[in-house]
Amino acid sequence: xxxxxxxxxxxxxxxxxxxxxxxxxxxxxxxxxxxxxxxxxxxxxxxxxxxxxxxxxxxxxxxxxxxxxxxxxxxxxxxxxxxxxxxxxxxxxxxxxxxxxxxxxxxxxxxxxxxxxxxxxxxxxxxxxxxxxxxxxxxxxxxxxxxxxxx
Amino acid sequence: xxxxxxxxxxxxxxxxxxxxxxxxxxxxxxxxxxxxxxxxxxxxxxxxxxxxxxxxxxxxxxxxxxxxxxxxxxxxxxxxxxxxxxxxxxxxxxxxxxxxxxxxxxxxxxxxxxxxxxxxxxxxxxxxxxxxxxxxxxxxxxxxxxxxxxx
DNA sequence: ATTCGTGCAAATAGTTTGCAGCAGA
DNA sequence: TCTGCTGCAAACTATTTGCACGAAT
Numbered sequence: 001x002x003x004x005x006x007x008x009x010x011x012x013x014x015x016x017x018x019x020x021x022x023x024x025x026x027x028x029x030x031x032x033x034x035x036x037x038x039x040x041x042x043x044x045x046x047x048x049x050x051x052x053x054x055x056x057x058x059x060x061x062x063x064x065x066x067x068x069x070x071x072x073x074x075x076x077x078x079x080x081x082x083x084x085x086x087x088x089x090x091x092x093x094x095x096x097x098x099x100x101x102x103x104x105x106x107x108x109x110x111x112x113x114x115x116x117x118x119x120x121x122x123x124x125x126x127x128x129x130x131x132x133x134x135x136x137x138x139x140x141x142x143x144x145x146x147x148x149x150x151x
Numbered sequence: 152x153x154x155x156x157x158x159x160x161x162x163x164x165x166x167x168x169x170x171x172x173x174x175x176x177x178x179x180x181x182x183x184x185x186x187x188x189x190x191x192x193x194x195x196x197x198x199x200x201x202x203x204x205x206x207x208x209x210x211x212x213x214x215x216x217x218x219x220x221x222x223x224x225x226x227x228x229x230x231x232x233x234x235x236x237x238x239x240x241x242x243x244x245x246x247x248x249x250x251x252x253x254x255x256x257x258x259x260x261x262x263x264x265x266x267x268x269x270x271x272x273x274x275x276x277x278x279x280x281x282x283x284x285x286x287x288x289x290x291x292x293x294x295x296x297x298x299x300x301x302x
Numbered sequence: 303a304t305t306c307g308t309g310c311a312a313a314t315a316g317t318t319t320g321c322a323g324c325a326g327a
Numbered sequence: 328t329c330t331g332c333t334g335c336a337a338a339c340t341a342t343t344t345g346c347a348c349g350a351a352t
Contacts, residue, residue: 023331024331024332025325025326025327025331025332027325027326027331027332027333029332029333030332046316046317057333057334057335058317059317059318059319059333059334059335059336060332060333060334062316062317062318063318063319063332063333064332064333066318067332076231077231078229078230078231078234079229080227080228080229083229083234083236083315083316083341083342084315084316084317085234085316085317100279100283100285100287102285103288109283109285111279111283111285114275114278116271116274117271117272117275120267120268120271121268121292123267124265124268124292124294125294127265128251128262128294132251132260132262133298133299133302134251134253134260134262134294134296134297134298134299135296135297135302136251136294136295136296137254137295137296137297138294138295138296139292139293139294139295140292140293140295141272141275141290141291141292141293142290142291142292142293143275143276143279143285143287143289143290144287144288144289144290144291145285145286145287145288145289146285146286146288147284147285148284148285151284151286174306175306175307176306176307176350176351176352178306178307178308178350178351180307180308181307197341197342208308208309208310209309209342210308210309210310210311210342210343210344211307211308211309213341213342213343214307214308214343214344215307215308217343218307234316234317234340234341235340235341235342236341236342
């Protein structure tokens with residue numbers, strides 16, 4: 001989650017495997033989508049993705065993002081400030097992280113977890129598991145405020 | 152966040168004030184919306200709200216929820232598991248809390264913060280403020296997992 | 303009297319899907 | 328060759344808006 005990741009062949013191999021695992025092929029457009037997401041340092045909207053791959057038809061983008069999501073290669077993020085989905089590579093591919101959401105323009109940035117934060121989140125999940133009928137699997141922290149452009 | 156809140160006149164007085172502050176009236180339908188939200192122990196979708204107030208036209212619900220949101224009397228929550236907005240009373244009216252989101256059915260439940268969690272979140276916000284160009288104002292924690300009906 | 307809210311129906315935005323042709327195993 | 332992917336256009340769903348009427352100050 002720290003700036004432009006290099007897009008190694010290993011990433012593509014991993015995604016390929018996951019797609020095969022759910023009976024899907026790793027096609028040119030899907031590879032293009034993974035490339036775009038891998039180069040970003042934050043979740044991207046469909047519009048942002050399309051503007052980085054002019055040739056890609058919108059419907060293919062939507063369909064392939066769903067395929068990649070089903071294969072657990074990417075993850076859909078909804079920030080709340082606008083009603084458009086954003087997409088990023090799966091956390092086990094790019095590392096666990098949290099999000100800064102601008103309450104003015106809706107932009108989303110990544111931020112890395114601290115050890116202390118993660119310890120408390122783990123404890124919180126255990127507490128909830130014990131004290132309620134809800135079974136937590138993952139956690140996600142959002143800080144809302146103003147991004148640098150909106151400040 | 153602890154089950155059916157009683158809907159006191161004080162709540163209505165507060166909401167009334169906030170609406171007036173932004174030049175809006177506290178009408179019958181808006182009061183009905185606040186009543187519905189106050190009786191819920193979790194954020195409600197439009198569909199859930201409408202099913203609890205059969206007479207209320209959908210467009211009025213949407214319009215009035217926007218008005219109440221602008222007045223900071225309610226807050227819009229997007230869970231991510233489905234693409235519908237949910238609404239709850241503003242945190243300063245019902246207390247700070249976090250959310251459990253079912254990754255299977257999209258349902259959202261409230262859960263109360265612990266002191267330790269809040270301490271770490273405060274520290275995290277300070278850290279981010281110091282180490283980035285983002286100015287955090289609030290935070291929100293989501294635990295994703297399976298609710299009791301989906302388990 | 304004037305401003306604001308309401309209800310209906312029509313419009314919009316984001317996303318999904320049917321179908322015919324093309325591509326990859 | 329067979330099954331699945333693509334691109335286009337049409338369909339859908341959640342949400343927003345225009346307008347004429349009604350309610351509140």
